[in-house]
Amino acid sequence: SIPLGFFGGIGAASKKGILTKGSNYLEALNDVKYVVFDKTGTLTKGVFNVTHIQTEGKLTANELLEYAAFAESYSNHPIAQSVLQAYGKDVNKGVIEGYEEISGHGIKVKIYGKNVLAGNAKLMRKEQIDFIHPETLGTVIHIAIDGAYEGYIVISDEPKEDARRAVQQLKQLGIKKTVMLTGDAQNVAEKVGQQLGVDEVYAELLPQDKVEWIERLDAHKSQKEKLIFVGDGINDTPVLARADVGIAMGGLGSDAAIEAADIVIMTDEPSKIATAITIAKRTRKIVW
Ligand code: ADP
Ligand code: MG
Numbered sequence: 001s002i003p004l005g006f007f008g009g010i011g012a013a014s015k016k017g018i019l020t021k022g023s024n025y026l027e028a029l030n031d032v033k034y035v036v037f038d039k040t041g042t043l044t045k046g047v048f049n050v051t052h053i054q055t056e057g058k059l060t061a062n063e064l065l066e067y068a069a070f071a072e073s074y075s076n077h078p079i080a081q082s083v084l085q086a087y088g089k090d091v092n093k094g095v096i097e098g099y100e101e102i103s104g105h106g107i108k109v110k111i112y113g114k115n116v117l118a119g120n121a122k123l124m125r126k127e128q129i130d131f132i133h134p135e136t137l138g139t140v141i142h143i144a145i146d147g148a149y150e151g152y153i154v155i156s157d158e159p160k161e162d163a164r165r166a167v168q169q170l171k172q173l174g175i176k177k178t179v180m181l182t183g184d185a186q187n188v189a190e191k192v193g194q195q196l197g198v199d200e201v202y203a204e205l206l207p208q209d210k211v212e213w214i215e216r217l218d219a220h221k222s223q224k225e226k227l228i229f230v231g232d233g234i235n236d237t238p239v240l241a242r243a244d245v246g247i248a249m250g251g252l253g254s255d256a257a258i259e260a261a262d263i264v265i266m267t268d269e270p271s272k273i274a275t276a277i278t279i280a281k282r283t284r285k286i287v288w
Pocket of ligand 1: 039075107139181207
């Protein structure tokens with residue numbers, strides 16, 4: 001049977017916007033030694049501003065942005081929202097067909113009957129497009145039309161103010177290692193990691209690569225030590241499911257993410273992880 005104190009813990013957590021699927025997950029937080037974060041939307045705001053548009057083909061900058069916006073119009077990735085906002089006009093969905101989102105890569109779609117690609121370097125390599133590697137600290141969206149490279153859009157996101165605090169509080173709670181896993185470029189990832197004081201950063205990962213990193217970290221820790229993964233739920237359902245405790249943030253993540261997570265944090269504050277661990281420690285004291 002479940003000791004009564006656990007219900008107190010679950011209740012205390014839910015008052016802070018931390019929803020637990022079972023007392024065992026709250027209990028497991030007592031033994032967390034590794035906290036692994038997703039980057040975009042979890043540690044960073046997930047709200048990007050377009051900082052540069054580079055045309056390398058026949059299109060004007062406005063046309064390039066229009067193709068990007070049309071391509072992103074069915075995606076709920078933070079990148080898509082940002083491109084659509086920069087475009088600022090209504091998308092004519094009547095000219096879009098065969099939409100395909102390739103997780104960790106970008107979009108493949110037909111617009112005005114042309115084959116359009118909008119995504120990262122991985123997508124360009126996969127589709128054998130000859131492209132430019134710009135030196136920038138932003139996230140790059142390359143655009144190709146009918147096999148020809150048309151240029152790129154640079155967007156930048158910034159760390160959440162709460163994220164630095166979150167990482168510091170975890171250190172104070174005795175966490176051995178904080179890790180950031182991301183599908184974004186290495187240089188962007190390193191900069192965010194430094195700004196936030198995250199111990200280790202691994203970039204350019206696909207969702208399945210993130211699972212492999214979790215498995216690798218798992219192999220290095222003792223059975224008693226727990227590992228948690230914290231994500232915003234976009235592209236990271238497999239990792240949420242694989243971690244000892246999977247935590248989805250933002251509350252309004254996809255149904256699949258809420259399904260895969262063990263704990264759901266209703267706000268977009270990563271410091272709620274430290275709050276949850278503190279509640280778990282207090283609950284254990286009362287119970288035992
Ligand atoms: P993160 O691990 O930072 O949360 P994701 O795994 O969601 O990032 O995405 C990894 C990378 O894949 C992005 O940084 C981007 O380069 C590319 N990508 C994913 N979705 C899209 C999209 N809708 N449009 C363009 N690029 C995308
Ligand atoms: Mg993400």
